Amino acid sequence: MTSTAPHDLADHRRAIAGTTLAELFTRDPDRFAHLSFAWDDWLVDLSKERLGPDTLPLLIAHAAAAGLSGWIAALFAGEKVNQSERRPALHTALRQTSDAPLMVDGRDVIPDIRAAQSRMRTLAAQIRGGLRVGATGRPIRSVVNIGIGGSDLGPLLVCTALAPPPRARGSTGPQTQGVDVSFVANVDPEHLTRALAPLEPATTMFIVTSKTFTTQETLANAASAKAWLVAALGQGVDVNSHFVAVTGNSAAARAFGIASADVLPLWDWVGGRYSLWSPAGLPIVLKLGWERFAKFLAGAASVDAHFREEPLERNLPVLLGLVGWWNAAHLRHAERVVVPYAQALFRLPAYLQQLVLESNGKCVARDGGALAGPTSPALWGEAGTSGQHAFFQWLHQGTREAPVEFIVPISATHPLANQQTLLVANALAQAQALLAGRSPEAIRTELLAQGVAAADLDAAVAARVCPGNRASTMLLMPELSAYRLGQLLALYEHRTFVEAVLYGINPFDQFGVELGKTLAGPIVAALADGAALPQDTDASTRGLVAHVRARSSLTGR
Ligand code: F6P
Helix, strand or coil: CCCCCCHHHHHHHHHHCCCCHHHHHHHCCCHHHHHEEEECCEEEECCCCCCCCCHHHHHHHHHHHCCHHHHHHHHHHCCCCECCCCECCCHHHHHCCCCCCCEECCEECHHHHHHHHHHHHHHHHHHHCCCCECCCCCECCEEEEECCHHHCHHHHHHHHHHCCCCCCCCCCCCCCCCCEEEEECCCCHHHHHHHHCCCCHHHEEEEEECCCCCCHHHHHHHHHHHHHHHHHHCCCCCCHHHEEEEECCHHHHHHHCCCHHHEEECCCCCCHHHHHHCHHHHHHHHHHCHHHHHHHHHHHHHHHHHHHHCCHHHCHHHHHHHHHHHHHHHCCCCEEEEEECCHHHCCHHHHHHHHHHHHHCCCCCCCCCCCCCCCCCEEEECCCCHHHHCCHHHHHHCCCCCCEEEEEEEECCCCCHHHHHHHHHHHHHHHHHHHHCECHHHHHHHHHHCCCCHHHHHHHHHHHCECCCCCEEEEEEEECCHHHHHHHHHHHHHHHHHHHHHHCCCCCCCHHHHHHHHHHHHHHHHHHHCCCCCCCCCHHHHHHHHHHHHHHCCCCC
16 A cells, blocks of 8 residues: 555646546547446446546556555455554445355354344344333334444434335325334434433333443433433333343443343444444334345445456446545545435435545554545535535535535436436536536626626626536436445445545544543533543633533523
């Protein structure tokens, strides 16, 4: 792996710097054919990215020189690619279809995965079938997942994206929604309070999902959930049957009161943000059933096989990662924008923020040395078409360019087919508008025809010009099903890994998150008990703590 960009790529960037996207399309009438890639009914169009005719071959040569193929092999083989924590990153093992042994520290992890899947499946079937009862003997009807970060975002995204629409009012047909599943992540008591408000304690169960079982937010919410049950069901009632844990720290879960049989494993070779394929996906199984979860895993496995076996030049995660790295490291874009044209995927940007930014928001090289260039751009987005009426103005006429990734499921099963056409057409039109923009000449002609006065014309034209020449990638997927969503998320996982290899960083640790957690401790003590802040606390933090304490004493007035 290298952390320096080769000179030929830097020279190449300089050589194409003055060339517009429109000129690139004019020079190569077959540009779309040359830069769009089909695989398994997906189409990834890179032709609107700032790539000259030689850019991709140069990027592929760079990836080969950086040892990308070796890194891919190491990832799948369970080598300790998370070097700072001396661990493998084996989320791919969780969706491995065969039982071929996969050794971690001399132990085959596949039988452990199969055993955990079997327990998930059985537990979910019991709960969905009304066989799991709470402390009063009534069947569990509602499940609340308590977890944060990777213990929340992935399962929440999948449940949100794939849940069937609520039953029509007055419908008497069979219940198809599985058990009612909700998610609580934030330590803000509002989150838990709102989630619990419609629920009946006697029929509610909590999944405490925490790899470490030390996360402050999760433990606080779990304790409050227990207090809510005890307050409703009575002091003497053992409410522990209302809890299940998914954790790598089974001792802490048992100490909380959860029975061993209700503690599902999370292994240290699965990163939190890659854990939705593991027992952390239990809420998905509860919501959608095992069969759809299995399809979700199978979709991801199909991308794993593609990523592992396809040559670099036809490998979708590799191509996407190369372009992402080119945009960040060479074109120096500080942002990227993801816009799923599917309301069901409205949580995708939040999920990707953790996946991408916790993975690749690093400022040291894998070996602890300095980096030659920037790492991950910021990532943000919103579902289309809603985003069009918010930040697309900035994308079209702002002073900075941020490459956009459009993610568009083409077909949908709902009955309003004409609206689906509107949705897909809007995605294509926005990408076209970013590329083409709107020229002053065309606007001038239009305004003159409308009779705009000559004195007002220049300013009116200038305000309306869209410069265009703004890059985007289009990902067309056939539809949004469990299988296709598994593919989409695996595609983004692997492209994030590819980018990390090219940045020269370890995408599997997250030490930056720890600092804020550590510093919160003394501030909690200062606010709650008036404890003195550590000597080295800065004046601003001291002032803010004093202000909050003074204001807190006014509460209730
Ligand atoms: O945000 C930091 C982080 O460590 C994430 O990586 C992780 O997904 C999240 O906290 C939750 O951690 P845990 O599952 O251990 O509660």
